[in-house]
Amino acid sequence: MDGTASEPTAATDDTSRAPVLPELGAEPTGSEERSVWDTIHDLPKAELHVHLDGSLRPGTVLELADEHDVELPERDPERLADYLYVRNAENLEDYLARFEVTTSVMQHAGALERVAYELCEDAARENVRYLEIRYSPILLTERGLPLPETVEAPLRGIERARDDHGVEAKLIICGIRNMDPDVSRDLADLAIAFKDRGVVAFDLAGAEYNYPAKKHKNAFYMVRNANVNATIHAGEAYGPESIHQALHYCGAHRIGHGTRLYEDEDLTRYVRDHRIPLEICLTSNVQTRAVDGFSEHPVREYFDRGLVVSLHTDNRLMSQTTVTDEYFRAWKHLDFDLEEIGDMMIAGFRSAFLERDVKKELLEDVIPTVREMTGGAVKPETEVV
Ligand SMILES: [Zn+2]
Numbered sequence: 001m002d003g004t005a006s007e008p009t010a011a012t013d014d015t016s017r018a019p020v021l022p023e024l025g026a027e028p029t030g031s032e033e034r035s036v037w038d039t040i041h042d043l044p045k046a047e048l049h050v051h052l053d054g055s056l057r058p059g060t061v062l063e064l065a066d067e068h069d070v071e072l073p074e075r076d077p078e079r080l081a082d083y084l085y086v087r088n089a090e091n092l093e094d095y096l097a098r099f100e101v102t103t104s105v106m107q108h109a110g111a112l113e114r115v116a117y118e119l120c121e122d123a124a125r126e127n128v129r130y131l132e133i134r135y136s137p138i139l140l141t142e143r144g145l146p147l148p149e150t151v152e153a154p155l156r157g158i159e160r161a162r163d164d165h166g167v168e169a170k171l172i173i174c175g176i177r178n179m180d181p182d183v184s185r186d187l188a189d190l191a192i193a194f195k196d197r198g199v200v201a202f203d204l205a206g207a208e209y210n211y212p213a214k215k216h217k218n219a220f221y222m223v224r225n226a227n228v229n230a231t232i233h234a235g236e237a238y239g240p241e242s243i244h245q246a247l248h249y250c251g252a253h254r255i256g257h258g259t260r261l262y263e264d265e266d267l268t269r270y271v272r273d274h275r276i277p278l279e280i281c282l283t284s285n286v287q288t289r290a291v292d293g294f295s296e297h298p299v300r301e302y303f304d305r306g307l308v309v310s311l312h313t314d315n316r317l318m319s320q321t322t323v324t325d326e327y328f329r330a331w332k333h334l335d336f337d338l339e340e341i342g343d344m345m346i347a348g349f350r351s352a353f354l355e356r357d358v359k360k361e362l363l364e365d366v367i368p369t370v371r372e373m374t375g376g377a378v379k380p381e382t383e384v385v
Contacts (some may be wrong), residue, residue: 018349028328029249035201039338041324043373044366045128046313046348049256049279051205052112052135052154053102054315055119058084064105064114068143085320092237092288093207098318099139107143109153116157116169122316124165126324130362133158133204136171136182137190147188147190155198168362172231172354177204177211177220184219192226200353201229203256204246208237213245220250229353231279235289240264247276249290254279254351259290262298272307277351281314282329283321294333304338310348342374 058081074080084102089095091345106112116133123131137150151171158169173191175184181346184204191202204213213232220230222377232246233256240263246252247270255261258278261268271278279297285291291298302309311326313319327344329335336344349366352359371378 009324033328033332036338037324039326039373040327040331040341041126043127043342043345044349044354044369045126045323045327045345046310047123047128047131047323048254048277048310048348048351049281049312049314050119050123050131051099051315052115052119052133053099053106054318055122055133055313056102056115056317057122058317059119059212060115060118061102061105064111068105068108068111070104072104081317081320084317086287089289090289092209092290095284095318096207097289099332101316103139103142106140106144109145109149112140112153113157113160116323117156117161118157119316120158120161120167120169121165123169123323124161124167126322128323129167129355129366130349131167131169131266132172132200133169134174134199134205136174136176136205137186138176138179138187147186148193151190151194151199151215158198171198172201172203172353173199174203174205175216176206177213177216177233178207181216181218184216185222188219188222191223191228195226195228199228201231201253203230204232204250205256206233206344207380208233208242213242216377217249221250224251231256231353233257235260236285240267241373243267243271251351252276257281257285257290258302259285259298262301268302268307270304272305275308277308277310277347278302280309280311281319282311282326283319284314287319294329297334299330300334300336303336303344308347308351310344310351312348338374339376342370343379345370 015268058077062077074083084098086095101178103273140150159275161167175187181298188202191199204216223230230252231254232250234246235243236257236259239260242265243255243258243261246255253276256279282297283296286294299309313321313323346367349363
């Protein structure tokens with residue numbers, strides 16, 4: 001995904017690295033776990049941090065590869081899924097290498113429309129009512145697809161999914177940290193061109209270490225100058241300085257991950273006091289070793305201290321996860337009860353990059369449902385505003 005990652009190689013049985021994810025499986029065991037998982041599944045959810053190129057169905061990767069004559073590291077569906085499912089990443093860069101496989105089958109308009117449709121369909125099946133899908137169009141032009149078509153095609157998929165499944169979705173365009181800032185400016189232009197036509201924000205993704213956000217500050221100035229929202233991946237593979245830059249050099253309205261925010265007490269208070277939402281992705285953080293395990297994740301501390309947090313998948317394919325699984329893991333490993341999970345779900349809707357009137361309508365529907373299903377009292381801070 002980042003343009004500098006090594007070529008994909010065939011899956012290996014590398015046992016030299018201990019599996020980082022012995023506890024990754026989200027399968028509920030026993031009747032209590034089953035019942036909690038079912039409730040989480042049935043609750044209305046918002047997904048704000050999900051990568052289009054990280055959320056393909058394995059079968060679709062194979063079919064698109066056949067259709068467009070693309071070579072894959074594995075031909076067997078199970079082995080391919082296993083290769084793309086990151087168990088033993090050494091770091092974020094290692095995790096990102098898998099995206100070369102998925103983007104290789106996303107170089108045509110039909111493919112983009114299909115994968116966007118299927119992602120919305122998968123989300124709708126677990127009662128995700130609203131999602132913001134992100135990706136970097138520059139990675140999808142290797143076979144000559146014009147840049148505007150890399151946005152129009154997924155928008156067609158989203159529209160079909162809305163008609164078929166009633167799910168609402170918007171796009172976030174990502175610049176890439178380790179590419180030239182000129183590329184980010186071109187992508188910022190693209191986000192601005194599609195403002196009010198399905199694109200709601202601009203992001204910065206890719207390798208965080210050694211690639212500071214402030215190098216791309218001009219791109220963020222352009223988007224904010226055009227009244228477009230900004231969110232930035234930060235504090236995942238690098239410390240709170242990265243979050244500081246995202247907020248103060250680039251003017252991010254939300255932070256992707258923010259995992260290492262707690263290392264800077266003063267900045268943590270700033271993020272809390274300014275109600276800057278953190279898009280938390282538990283499984284992905286464990287996979288990239290941003291945290292040692294689910295039970296060590298700082299989201300528990302952030303929630304307890306009153307920060308605005310909600311849970312998201314990051315990559316449904318590479319993490320073999322769903323929004324339901326993410327909230328279930330918070331219940332299982334971080335001692336969140338259902339009422340607290342309901343609070344985070346509502347925070348997810350409230351943090352959406354939606355117009356006030358649209359968001360208000362959504363919240364008026366979602367809040368009473370969540371409160372009723374989780375037994376939670378209506379709280380002043382979750383009033384519809
Ligand atoms: Zn991400």
